[in-house]
Amino acid sequence: MVSINATLIAQILNFIVLLWVLAKFAYKPLIKVMDDRRNRIINDLDTAEQTRLDAEALKAQYVEQLANARQEATDIVDKANKVAQNLHDEFMEQARAEKEAMMATAKERIEQDKQQALVDIRTQVIALSTQIASKVVNQKLNSAEDQKLVADATDQFLENR
Template identity: 35%
Template sequence: MQSIISTFHLDIKILIAQLINFAVVIWVLYRFAIKPLNKLMSERSQTIEKGLTDAKSNAETLSKTKEEYEKALREAQKEASDIFTKAKKEAEVKKNEMLEDAKKEVAKTLAQGKTALEEEKQKMLDDAKKELAGLVTSATEKVLTKGISEKIDSSIIEASVAHFK
């Protein structure tokens, strides 16, 4: 044993020094490299796992939403076309109604106008007659005062009136 110690210069102090060296290495590697890296790596794999499941559910939601959207779109289109046809029909009916109304109105207005015109015309004629008669009378009076016979007078009147008729 003594020969081994002397051959290899076994020295308990150096052995302890090397133990301390190694202890430092273990502590540093474990505390600052292995532990945090292992933690980080497991955390990262968890994150990736979560990300993958999230992505999967997201894709599912997306396709579901797309389906729903397309369905809603189809329904809306159908509804819109229904409404459109209905509105078209209604508009057609309304248009016809309005046309009818307008025609009636026009006819009515026309008729009214016609009667009014007729009335006006009649009135004007009557007025004219009256005025004419007055004029003729006054004129005749003026002539008569100058010595024309009543016979002539009335004949003239009648003639002039007839002329106006």
């Protein structure tokens, strides 16, 4: 027979007892664990995202540093090349100047030697010519006048050469 009776009240009490027991002893740990897990997953995802961003930033930094390093290396090599070129040019210039100086000195020496040799030759020629001439004419030609005559002849001879 279907009728409303005290079962209604008893059922309400039953449910309240069940609700109280479960809410007090069972749901709190369960909800806490579920919330903890949720928070942990959110945190982990955030951390992972942060780590990824950090890694990307670090990578960009490294790439930039690498580019800088490469640029610096290129600069250093360029600079070294330039220095070497400068040194080379300088040495070449110096060597050329030295060579020219040496050439000039040598030319001067040669000219001096030549002049000296000409003077020597003249002296010798005068002496020889005088001796030869004296022998040829078989008389002494040692007067100052003779000497001068011979000297003039010699000079003329030498100049004509």
